[in-house]
Amino acid sequence: MAPAASAQEVSGEISFAWWGAEARNRAILEVVAAFEEAHPGVKVLPQPTEFARHWDRVTVQAAAGQVPCIPMMQTRYQVRYENLGALLPLDDLIAEGKIDVSTIPEELIEGHRNADGNLYTLPIGLWFETYQYNWTRLEPTGVGEPQNDWTYEDYIEWARQARTELDEGVYPLSQLGTSITQFQMYAQARGEDLFDGVEPGFSEETLADWFRLWATASEERLAPDMAMSAEEPTATPQTYMAQGITLSRTGGDVTASELQAVLNELDGSVVHQAKSPNGNNPLVSGSHTLAISTNCANVDAAAAFIDFWLNDEPAAVRLQSQVGLVPSASLLEAQAADPNSPPTLVDRIEMYTDFADTYGVRIDVWPDNTQHLVNEFRDIYQQVGFGQSSPEDAASQFAEEVRRSLALN
């Protein structure tokens, strides 16, 4: 194998675009500084912004062939840019040894491969949704702790038991009928999925059952009804669980610490997490990835930068998985062992390692033209929740929308 890029002489400028807020930006800039220190001939031009705005910007840049040398990508969005030809296949750079992926499990790498057979992105941070519950307030109701292999049917029974011991205005569950990602967990527990090539990966019957499940949960006051749920803010510190109105919800693994900080102020409740309820299926994980644009004039330096992200231990320790959990097991161990790593990070690493070892990890790359289905799904369930549509009609409507979206590819 050829020498890794980090050992090669690289120079020149490379632009690097990512999204994030203050803490992530600070951590990423530290990695950038460490890279420039390791490669004095290279100047990285940072281009940070916020998540939604990143895609606005990259879309315009892609149309003009002006994508930054290294754009951060994400598994739900990257296929569009891969299919547009805006990103460079990385296979040759890996084969030449310019990017070393040997420390990353092969299934994580292969999970990012495009249907055309090329690998355009490499993961730098894994993220996944967990089931988060307020154990301080649920334990006195006599319920047991949720298990990682539970399905949503198990959670409904669990909530029924908790319901009898809770005050009228408190709900054991959040209203999740609107969540397409949690429907995906429900479908997987039944051996189905969201997508299957150019067809929906789920049956209309399964989706109608999902809608019925949450309509029933509302009727039994296990979860807030649709009128109340429609008013729930989306920002983690403002959610009903953060206000103590609901006692469980699903959210990104990184949001649990944000939720915990708010509950510390509210009543000191402690949040625990379990795997999203897809039964014994692998942990469904998305990832933040790095790619090289086809218009990048300094591919070698860009490859060196990606290699640095994937393999440099001091940089990874400093990063503290602010971009998601690093995919390399050895770097995760180094982060967990670092005395400066916050306990919330160590907990996340232990949780992920446990899920990965027990169930495996499946990288969830969404096909192009499907991102809007998140809102579409929410709107269609709201029609069911407000009694404007039957679960069967809503399921049929959504399945048709999925077919229409996939047919555009």
Next chain:
Amino acid sequence: MTNPAASRSQRSVAAPRRDTWSHIPEGMRPILAHTALISACFVMIYPLLWLTASAFREPAAIFTSPGLWPGEHFTLENFVTGWQGLGFVGFSTFFANSLIVAGLSVVGNVFACALAGYAFARLNFPFRRTLFALMMGTIMLPLHALLIPQYILFSSLGWLDTFLPLVVPKFLATEAFFVFLFVQFFRTIPGELTDAARIDGCGHFQIFWRIFVPLALPAMATTAAFSFIWAWNDFLHPLIYLNSPQNYTVTVGLSLFLDATSESNYGAMFAMSLVSLLPVVGFFLSFQKLLVAGIATTGMK
């Protein structure tokens, strides 16, 4: 034509409505009216007060303490953190960039739109009406329809990551709204003034400069105020055209505190939002008198 008998009849029908207030003592009416108005004002200003309180509150307590007084959670840390921006680029840089872009936008719009307005209002040239209609039509063009073609144009000019795409178009009278505003204003200036100036030997530019500009102060103030506010608040264009943090404006800088996929710093965002309101409020207050006059005289509603 008004029928006096009908008017009297309407007044007599309306009279009992006034009587419904008659049981309230005369002295109490203004108190009640003012109480109602102040209550309505409070509802309107509540979000701003909440923003102010949140800027001085510890981030973890922002969404758990609903009151308008930070109390035990009072802190100035949000301002310190927020002002640091990205570390290697402070928020002061974003402020300076916004001031440059907004300032040049004001100069560009006032100068270019006034000239274009004069041309459409007072010059006779072929296809004037058609061109005016075309220009007015550009107001209806959605911003997003132009975004990519403009980006490609500015990219081929080598203007990306500079203030030029944000400022140069302002000097080319591309803001049809302000051109229309000047046209409306200039049409109210009597033609005799132009004739007199012409007899005195003035050409078009001198007529514009010596007669129209001094008279158009309210319209210019209106254009200046709106140009400043719009440029200051513009988010999409700076986001698209400015890539380096050293060139970010305040609006793009503010977005760096929030992110859907990582931990957000709401405290710093609120603190810097509060600070970023000050120039706009200051600009508005400075130009308030002229602004109101401009709105009244240009028919802008």
